Amino acid sequence: MIEFAMPALGSDMDEGTLNEWLVKPGDSVTRGQIVAVVETTKAAVEVECWHEGTVGELLVPVGQTVSVGTPLATLLAPGETAERPAAEPAAQPAAAAVAPPVAEVVQPSAAETPERQPVSPVRPPVVEPGHRRWISPAARRLATSLNVDLDAVAGSGPQGAVTIVDVEHAAAQGVEPTAATARPATVKPAESRAAAMRQSIAAAMGRSKREIPHYYLRQEILLDPALEWLAERNAQRSITDRVLPAVLQLKAVAVAAQRFPEINGFWRDDGLVHADAVHVGVAISLRGGGLVAPAIHDVAGKKLDEVMSDLTDLVARARAGSLRSSEMSDPTITVTNLGDQGVDAVFGIIYPPQVALVGFGKPAQRVWAMDGGIRIATTVHATLAADHRASDGHRGALFLAAVDQLLQQPEQLEE
Incomplete structure (x- = not known):
């Protein structure tokens, strides 16, 4: 029997609230199947199961908040059956050892009644899964505060998710709650939720700065070759099929990280654990x-098109509050891009247990020395924050140089 526990969806998560079960006892599950929805301070996350088997028992009811590592359910391996312990026989006096006639019903006297009876273990109630519908936690809270019936709201988000915009539109149209769905507001106000998120971020980043010996590097990268190649490539495609420059940066970081495994991985148990991908x-x-x-x-x-599609989907689902547990727990290196905020460079804080973070600032026209002369060119400042326990400045500099080289030859990223 396998215990399926509350996963750690990032180093800033200590607990989560079970929002929904998507399976019930007796259901067969496969690796990667979404079995539950858990709400953290940041988002509602779809929790995937990474074992095959049959659901034995749901141990945590919907609505309960539990700590990371708390068993949520039991799973029976293929071919395994639930073992039911045999009840202990009640103690009988020696004089009653002979069985009475079949037709006779013998009621034990008070003296013959055993002092202790077997007690069945108490289990939390089993909650049957309900109808699956995507509603972001923020939209749910807003609907409660505006007294909007979510059953009457059509979702416009990814996979039909009900978003904040949908709730606001429904409120403007005067969608009234039904008697079955109307309930008093019991959720925390938005200010409290925002404060809880800030506390989670503060805890993770405080831990990072206390425990990780950061070092920082910066490289100015010429973007003209990448932008010209991308413009020519996008000119042959429809608007919906075009690739953003940020996708080139993500792919360049990933390819470079393959070449420098000490940049791509985790620091666990006083040692570097290299990531497989x-x-x-x-x-x-x-x-x-x-x-x-x-x-x-x-x-x-x-391919670049795949990365672009994944990025678009990920941003939409993150803002609709429908992320998956593997997406929250699997990052091996993080990229932050604050160029759209107008900053020239960003020096980030590593997200533990990762060992590196890459930042990109605002692409801008700057003076650039080339071939013995100067010209006006579009450049971007790329930065690396790395864990000195896992790598040193020499290897970090070679990593940034590899990112630079890949962006000078963007056709390599198409492969």
């Missing part, structure tokens, strides 16, 4: 404040 965490700002950094998986092995 490059899962790039993308820092995404949330509309209500705060940020998340879920992963795009296997970026180095994907």
Whole structure:
């Protein structure tokens, strides 16, 4: 029997609230199947199961908040059956050892009644899964405060998710709650949720600065070759199929990280654990404040179009509050891009247990020396924050140089 526990969805998560079960006892599950939805201070996260088997028992009811590592359910391996312990026989006096006739019903006297009876273990109630519908936690809280019936609201987000905009539109149209769905507001106000998120971020970043010996490097990268190549490539495609420059940066970081494994991995148990693939965490700002950094998986092995599609989907789902547990727990290196905020460079804080973070600032026209002369060129400042326990400045500099070289020959990133 396997225990399926509350996963750690990032170093800033200590507990989570079970929002929904998507399986019930007796259901067969496969690796990667989404079995539950857990709400953290940052988002509602779809929790995946990484074992095959049959659901034995649901141990935590919907609505309960539990710590990371708390068993949520039991799983029976293929071919395994639930073992039911045999009840202990009640103690009988020696005189009653002979069985009475079949037709006779013998009631034990008070003296013959055993002092202790077997007690069945108490289990939390089993909650049957309900109808699956995507509603972001922020939208749910807003609907409660505005007294909007979510059952009457059509979702416009990814996979039909109900978003804040949908709730606001419904409120403006005067959608009234039904008697079954109307309930008093019991959720925390937005200010409290934002404060909880800030506390989680503060805890993780405080731990990072206390425990990780950061070193920082910066490289100015010429972007003209990449931008010209991308413009020519996008000219042959429809608007919906075009690739953003940020995708080139993500792919360049991933390919370079493959070459420098000490940049791509985790610091655990006083040692570096190399990652098998490059899962790039993308820092995404949330509309209500705060940020998340879920992963795009296997970026180095994907085509640019695939990375672009994954990025678009990830940003939309992050802001709709429908991320997956593997996206929150799998990043092997994080990229933050604050260029759209107008800053020239960003020096980030590593997200533990990762060992590196890459930042990109604002692409801008600057004076650039080339071929013995100067010209006006578009450049970007790329930075690296790395863990000195896992790598040193020499290797970090070679990593940034590899990112630079890849962006000078962007056709390599198409492969």
